[in-house]
Every structure is written in C-alpha cells, then in structure tokens.
Amino acid sequence: MSTGPGLESLVNQTISIITNDGRIIVGTLRGFDQATNIILDESHERVYSTREGVQQLALGLYIIRGDNISVVGELDEELDLVNDLSKIKAHPLTPVIH
Amino acid sequence: MLFFSYFKELVGKEVTVELKNDLAIRGTLHSVDQYLNIKLENIKVVDEGKYPHMLSVRNCFIRGSVVRYVQLPPDGVDVDILHDATRREARGS
Numbered sequence: 001m002s003t004g005p006g007l008e009s010l011v012n013q014t015i016s017i018i019t020n021d022g023r024i025i026v027g028t029l030r031g032f033d034q035a036t037n038i039i040l041d042e043s044h045e046r047v048y049s050t051r052e053g054v055q056q057l058a059l060g061l062y063i064i065r066g067d068n069i070s071v072v073g074e075l076d077e078e079l080d081l082v083n084d085l086s087k088i089k090a091h092p093l094t095p096v097i098h
Numbered sequence: 099m100l101f102f103s104y105f106k107e108l109v110g111k112e113v114t115v116e117l118k119n120d121l122a123i124r125g126t127l128h129s130v131d132q133y134l135n136i137k138l139e140n141i142k143v144v145d146e147g148k149y150p151h152m153l154s155v156r157n158c159f160i161r162g163s164v165v166r167y168v169q170l171p172p173d174g175v176d177v178d179i180l181h182d183a184t185r186r187e188a189r190g191s
Binding site: 006066 | 155159160164
C-alpha cells in the first residue's frame with residue numbers, strides 16, 4: 001500500500017493553505033495525517049480585496065480539518081519577499097462547490 | 099486503482115489541474131497517491147492576474163477531493179493500453 005505524496009517534505013516549512021471557503025492561511029507546518037488534517041504554527045490569514053492591498057490577520061497555532069483543505073502550497077520565501085503584498089489587489093477566491 | 103496507476107505513468111509530464119473553486123494550476127506532475135491527491139512542481143496559475151493568491155508558491159499539494167479536471171498532454175495518452183486496463187477493471191467488478 002503506497003502512501004504516495006505525503007506532506008512529509010513540507011514539515012517545519014512555511015506553507016500557504018487554500019481552504020474550501022476560499023481563505024488563504026499561511027504558517028509553519030508542524031504535523032499532518034492521512035486525512036490531510038493539518039497543524040499550522042504561527043499562522044496568519046491573507047485577505048485579498050479589490051479595494052485595498054493584502055491584509056494579514058495573526059491567528060497563532062491552528063488545527064485545520066482535512067476535509068476543508070483544497071491546496072497546500074510550499075511558500076518560497078524569496079518569491080514572497082519580491083512580491084509587495086500591499087500593492088496586490090484581487091477578488092477573494094470563490095468557495096469550492098462539489 | 100486504474101486511475102492511480104494511470105497517473106503514476108504521467109509523473110514528469112506537464113498537466114493542468116482545474117479545481118472545484120475554478121482555480122486552474124499548470125505544473126509538472128511530481129507524484130500522486132491512492133486518494134488521487136496530486137503534487138505539482140514549478141506551478142503557474144492560469145490567469146495569474148485574476149488569481150495572484152499563489153504568486154509565492156512554487157510547488158503545491160492538491161487534495162484529490164477538490165479536483166474537477168486534470169488536463170493532460172495529448173501524447174500522454176496511450177488509448178489502447180487504457181482500453182485494455184478499463185476492460186480488465188470492468189471484468190473484475
């Protein structure tokens with residue numbers, strides 16, 4: 001029984017999670033399981049809007065339930081420094097419809 | 099099992115994954131698992147202007163449950179092998 005692509009390689013890295021309701025939550029991956037439940041440390045939500053730049057809301061230590069997770073992205077620190085979040089304007093992501 | 103085996107054959111190819119929240123991500127297929135969770139490398143979001151939310155992300159893990167479509171390269175499909183595998187799978191169940 002192969003376990004395939006785990007999130008093993010991302011533990012203790014900074015990751016960006018897209019949730020099913022369209023939120024972006026950035027933090028340090030501490031743990032995960034087969035259901036993709038995730039433990040996220042030092043997390044903050046990045047709120048995108050069309051009127052002002054990106055807002056960051058501090059959240060702390062979170063457990064995010066796997067069935068609410070769409071994407072787990074490996075945040076490249078260098079790329080993140082290059083992008084000026086205060087200048088980015090966009091519509092918030094649409095929620096997942098099954 | 100059939101689709102899991104099929105995706106394993108496609109590792110290394112460029113695919114575009116369209117998600118159920120309408121986001122489409124193009125990237126190189128790195129790996130797949132029994133849930134058809136997909137790991138993509140060197141991603142580029144289709145319509146980056148509309149979706150700047152992943153600008154700082156290079157590699158990502160996509161949960162299988164949230165995939166709507168996986169767009170494949172036309173030469174990545176061996177139709178005969180797929181037909182055989184489908185017949186075997188149908189006979190089995």
